[in-house]
Amino acid sequence: MEMIVLIKQVPEIGEAKIDPETGTLNRKGIPLTMNPIDYNAIELALQIKEERGGKVRVISMGPQSAEKALREALALGCDEAFLLTGQEFAASDTYATAYALTRLVDFLKPWDIIITGEKAIDGDTGQVGPAVASFLNIPILTYAIRCQLIDQSHFLIERTIESGVQRITLSSPFLITVTKGMNIPRFPTLRGKITARQKEIKKFNAQSLGISEDSIGLSGSPTRVVKVENFKIERKGKILKDMDPTVMADQLVQFLIERGAW
Numbered sequence: 001m002e003m004i005v006l007i008k009q010v011p012e013i014g015e016a017k018i019d020p021e022t023g024t025l026n027r028k029g030i031p032l033t034m035n036p037i038d039y040n041a042i043e044l045a046l047q048i049k050e051e052r053g054g055k056v057r058v059i060s061m062g063p064q065s066a067e068k069a070l071r072e073a074l075a076l077g078c079d080e081a082f083l084l085t086g087q088e089f090a091a092s093d094t095y096a097t098a099y100a101l102t103r104l105v106d107f108l109k110p111w112d113i114i115i116t117g118e119k120a121i122d123g124d125t126g127q128v129g130p131a132v133a134s135f136l137n138i139p140i141l142t143y144a145i146r147c148q149l150i151d152q153s154h155f156l157i158e159r160t161i162e163s164g165v166q167r168i169t170l171s172s173p174f175l176i177t178v179t180k181g182m183n184i185p186r187f188p189t190l191r192g193k194i195t196a197r198q199k200e201i202k203k204f205n206a207q208s209l210g211i212s213e214d215s216i217g218l219s220g221s222p223t224r225v226v227k228v229e230n231f232k233i234e235r236k237g238k239i240l241k242d243m244d245p246t247v248m249a250d251q252l253v254q255f256l257i258e259r260g261a262w
């Protein structure tokens, strides 16, 4: 079974701040990590590999620093890692990101399954997986909570939907986006870490994949972020003291009524 896992490097949760001037995410000096759900995506691929054999390849599109996330994936047991990187990709929206990733995925044919996280903790759109499947014109199952091999090429997949859990059987090729509860990701072993250090991370840019610069970066991105607002929640309280408790209670009720809370 040939699998490709898409992983994204994101700012560490709690460390990322919105720049109040520009309204954009300030990434400078923020420690970076692999998107948490992408560990679940890798775990699924490794479990399938353990059961059926095959190869797990990981891909990330991002700056050179994304190598760290890819090396971590190799330490966990992934076989090969690929980085799609270059200035020409900067400012890509989800459409352009998915398009560029698709071109690399297509280049790496043949494969059976593409696995992505349900969403990234920074962009948080959940669009990249479905967009890649759409560009590749293959079936997609989102929000998977279970994925079990039932024969040589068929899988039973359970996914959460509004009214409960949907069970679907399908055969490869397909793309699946996984949720956090699907499995418990493993930790890298010391041996895995040593092996990962020796492996090559293969790098691609737009030119090496024949991607036109019009289809990536700002010019290939139909999304325009017009404004990002940072909401400040202020709680203007009212302090009542040294009063008769009945009057105090009346005033509190009045205070709540005035604010529509009663």
Ligand SMILES: Cc1cc2nc3c(=O)[nH]c(=O)nc-3n(C[C@H](O)[C@H](O)[C@H](O)COP(=O)(O)OP(=O)(O)OC[C@H]3O[C@@H](n4cnc5c(N)ncnc54)[C@H](O)[C@@H]3O)c2cc1C
Residues within 6 Å of the ligand: 006, 007, 008, 009, 035, 037, 038, 041, 059, 060, 061, 062, 089, 090, 091, 092, 093, 094, 095, 097, 098, 101, 115, 116, 117, 118, 119, 120, 121, 122, 123, 124, 125, 126, 127, 128, 129, 221, 223, 224, 225
């Ligand atoms: C106008 C605009 C400009 C932007 N410019 C930038 C920019 O310069 N730099 C930047 O970092 N972001 C930028 N973004 C955000 C960027 O588009 C998204 O972070 C990126 O497309 C992924 O979307 P997401 O984070 O919502 O991922 P989601 O769709 O929520 O991610 C779901 C899953 O898709 C996979 N995935 C997502 N992104 C990648 C990736 N890059 N490589 C491999 N797998 C991936 C992972 O498996 C992930 O779990 C921009 C967005 C807009 C709208």
